Amino acid sequence: QVQLVQSGSELRKPGASVKVSCKASGYTFTHYPINWVRQAPGQGLEWMGWINTHTGNPTYAQDFTGRFVFSLDTSLSTAYLEINSLKAEDTAIYYCARQAVGLLFDYWGRGTLVTVSS
Amino acid sequence: QSVLTQPPSASGAPGQRVTISCSGSSSSIGSSYVYWYQQLPGTAPKLLLYKNDQRPSGVPDRFSGSKSGTSASLAISGLRSEDEADYYCVAWDDSLSGSWVFGGGTKLTVL
Numbered sequence: 001q002v003q004l005v006q007s008g009s010e011l012r013k014p015g016a017s018v019k020v021s022c023k024a025s026g027y028t029f030t031h032y033p034i035n036w037v038r039q040a041p042g043q044g045l046e047w048m049g050w051i052n053t054h055t056g057n058p059t060y061a062q063d064f065t066g067r068f069v070f071s072l073d074t075s076l077s078t079a080y081l082e083i084n085s086l087k088a089e090d091t092a093i094y095y096c097a098r099q100a101v102g103l104l105f106d107y108w109g110r111g112t113l114v115t116v117s118s
Numbered sequence: 119q120s121v122l123t124q125p126p127s128a129s130g131a132p133g134q135r136v137t138i139s140c141s142g143s144s145s146s147i148g149s150s151y152v153y154w155y156q157q158l159p160g161t162a163p164k165l166l167l168y169k170n171d172q173r174p175s176g177v178p179d180r181f182s183g184s185k186s187g188t189s190a191s192l193a194i195s196g197l198r199s200e201d202e203a204d205y206y207c208v209a210w211d212d213s214l215s216g217s218w219v220f221g222g223g224t225k226l227t228v229l
Contacts, residue, residue, distance in 0.1 A: 035218075037163075044120065044223040045155075045163065045206055061217045095162055102169060104153045104208065104218075108162040 002026040004096055004109035011115045012086050020081045020112045022096030029077035030054045033099040036070065036081050039111070040092040050099060051079060086116045121146055122207050122221035129227040135195040138224045140207030142188050146219055150210040152190040154183055157204040157223075166205070167192065194226070202228045 007021040022034060036048040049060040051070040058070035069082040083090055094112050097105035123141040130136040140152065152170050155163040165174050167183040170190065182193045190209075194201055207221040 044204075045157075045220040047208075047218040047220060062214060097163075103165060103174065104168060105155075105163070106165050106174070108164070110162050 002098065002107045004098060004107055006094075006096060006109035006112045009113040009115070011117065013118055014086055014088060014116055016086050016116075017082060017084045018086060018114055020083075020094050020096075020114065022079045022081070022109050024077045024079070024098070027098075030074055034070075034072075034079040035097045035099050035105055037095045037097055037105070037108075038064075038092045039095065040089075043092075045095075048081075048094075053079070083114070086114075088116050090114060091116045120222040121211055121219040122209060124205075124207060124221035124224045126222065127225045127227065129229055130194075130197045131229045132197050132199065134197050135193060136197060136226065138192045138194075138205050138207075138226070140190045140192070140209075140221050142190075142209055142211075142219075143213075144188055145213040146188070146209045146211040147185065147190055148188040149212055152183065152185050153208040154181075154192045155206045155208065157206065159203070163206065197228055199228050202226055 003025045005023045010018045012018050030053045033050045035050040038046045048064045051058045067084045071080045096109045098107040100106045128136050154167040156166045157163045170185040171183040180196045204223045204225050206223045211219045
């Protein structure tokens with residue numbers, strides 16, 4: 001069965017970096033793009049962008065350029081989200097989601113809580 | 119402020135029918151399929167409807183969707199307590215460099 005398993009919660013200080021992982025199983029990793037979605041505490045969902053798991057080419061939504069980096073390790077069927085120069089407002093749950101043609105985001109990870117606090 | 123506008127809350131008694139609206143523009147809903155997600159408390163979103171009105175396997179037919187022009191709606195009939203959740207609409211927005219946009223979400227309370 002399709003699964004996206006994300007890494008555990010992280011606590012970082014402002015200015016630090018964090019790398020969240022999303023390990024896929026149950027399907028051919030390179031056949032489906034991976035998207036990243038942010039949910040700040042008590043807020044709605046925000047699309048951050050996606051990464052082509054075949055080419056490794058990332059696409060970032062307008063509000064997520066510069067400090068956010070999508071990457072892959074296809075040998076591990078794993079996608080990564082790295083956030084640099086962390087700010088308090090980056091505190092959120094970050095979800096990875098598989099994108100299927102016609103279905104949009106059909107499978108989601110359970111989310112990774114990133115807390116930025118001094 | 120979200121590109122897609124949803125009412126922040128909705129409610130209904132068990133067994134009733136509720137409708138949740140999602141309003142966009144010609145560059146979003148007007149030119150894109152609409153997708154709906156259900157997010158139960160403390161869990162990841164789950165695909166509820168795709169391509170405006172299609173249900174993935176396992177989603178009860180109590181859930182239905184429609185789209186007209188630049189608006190879409192989700193209807194839930196025969197409300198059950200387990201339907202209490204946040205509901206989000208999503209569409210592609212062609213403006214700027216293009217992006218998937220979410221509605222702000224609607225919290226459904228089953229009275």
